Amino acid sequence: MRILGIETSCDETGIAIYDEKKGLVANQLYSQIDLHADYGGVVPELASRDHIRKTIPLIISALEEAKLTSKDIDGIAYTCGPGLVGALLVGSTIARALAYAWNIPAIGVHHMEGHLLAPMLEDNKPQFPFVALLISGGHTQLVRVDGIGKYQVLGESIDDAAGEAFDKTAKLLGLDYPGGAALSRLAEKGQANRFIFPRPMTDRPGLDFSFSGLKTFAANTINQAIKDEKILSEQTRADIAYAFQQAVVETIVIKCRRALKETSFNRLVIAGGVSANKQLRQSLGELMTQLKGEVFYPQTQFCTDNGAMIAYTGFIRLKNGETSPLALEVKPRWAMTELNSIT
Known part of the structure; x- marks a missing residue:
């Protein structure tokens, strides 16, 4: 199973591909730091517009990095929340559209669960x-x-x-x-x-x-x-x-x-x-x-927002049989305690 992960919760566009057998096979990240520096903080509207410009090119780059095509992707994971509503909508809309076009399942991932599980990408995983x-x-x-x-x-x-x-x-x-x-x-x-x-x-x-x-x-x-x-x-x-x-x-x-x-x-x-x-x-x-x-x-590169943690978390939940409905929904506020447990 290969999962494409899309992270657009705030000011970083992260795209990654997680392979069940090989682990992380592609990781692309674009930071908007320079874009927001003049304002001294993240400007939500600018963040959303930049995600629109960067997400698709980064997906193409990730597929090229992994030497894969869209036909090799078995599922898509995207950040559903929490985060900036406009930024979340960009990633979610692209993820749902691609999943529909490619006829594969998609799962909305909790951003903080992604962070929590990021150390699982390392060789020495916590039990x-x-x-x-x-x-x-x-x-x-x-x-x-x-x-x-x-x-x-x-x-x-x-x-x-x-x-x-x-x-x-x-x-x-x-x-x-x-x-x-x-x-x-x-x-x-x-x-x-x-x-x-x-x-x-x-x-x-x-x-x-x-x-x-x-x-x-x-x-x-x-x-x-x-x-x-x-x-x-x-x-x-x-x-x-x-x-x-x-x-x-x-x-x-x-x-x-x-x-x-x-x-x-x-x-x-x-x-x-x-x-x-x-x-x-x-x-x-x-x-x-x-x-x-x-x-x-996690490695330093996986401490900040990234697509790898979303791809991995999505893989875990898709493999467990979870999917998100086609109807688009994002959750700017979302408690982790609301998530389904995996036995």
């Missing part, structure tokens, strides 16, 4: 059950995973997601969009203990996150530093970036430790765009070493 940390610009969730579709949300962000807080704080520091990765690079030059940021919601029970206040604390710290220095020095910017990142990472580590203790699991899966953060990977690796457990990540 069920495990705790998953889904961490990106739009989501920060701790999920108990007992199997495909067997998900229980243990905790999530009640305001800004971690990736969103990274990007907003980076903007406050004058870094270009998207600023999360740039902030992490700047933090590598920072000095410890010059600025001390709070670890939000760690002084109370529970597994929910809150990063909005941390962003406000960063803004106040920057404003005070400007008053003290007149012109913010590069070292001060680096020290603030270091303190902010350290606060986010340590908060996440504390919550992950709690989740693992609560579930008695010794496997942790980290996925989503922020899972590429070096400091986060190192700190969670140290945590799992202390707990004598294992931590699993």
Whole structure:
């Protein structure tokens, strides 16, 4: 079985082909970062228009990369939600049209389930059950995973997601969009203990996150530093970036430790765009070493939105006999707990 995956939930157009016997045989990705950089964030209408321009050419490129034709494709998986409604409609419409024309089944995939299962593309796959940390610009969730579709949300962000807080704080520091990765690079030059940021919601029970206040604390710290220095020095910017990142990472580590203790699991899966953060990977690796457990990540290229995770997730569900109806439906908001479980 060969599945074509289409991802168009936000600002990246991802196309991939997953082969049941060979694994991933094609992976094409186009990022819209340059398109949205002038606006300091994703402009939904521009994102949708760019997906229209890029999706079909990338599908053709993916087929060429895999040395396949449309006749070799057995099913199509597309991101049905959550995401930007216009962007989702582009991928869904193209997927449904191709499935109808090629006379093959199609399945709408949950974007976050795609992220959650992205580590399954690696040779060292996590075994069920495990705790998953889904961490990106739009989501920060701790999920108990007992199997495909067997998900229980243990905790999530009640305001800004971690990736969103990274990007907003980076903007406050004058870094270009998207600023999360740039902030992490700047933090590598920072000095410890010059600025001390709070670890939000760690002084109370529970597994929910809150990063909005941390962003406000960063803004106040920057404003005070400007008053003290007149012109913010590069070292001060680096020290603030270091303190902010350290606060986010340590908060996440504390919550992950709690989740693992609560579930008695010794496997942790980290996925989503922020899972590429070096400091986060190192700190969670140290945590799992202390707990004598294992931590699993997707490759860096599969941390951000991509077609590979959609193709793989679609393969799992199509093989289980699931399909989506021809009538077009997208779900900008969609809880993972609504998904069917696979026994």
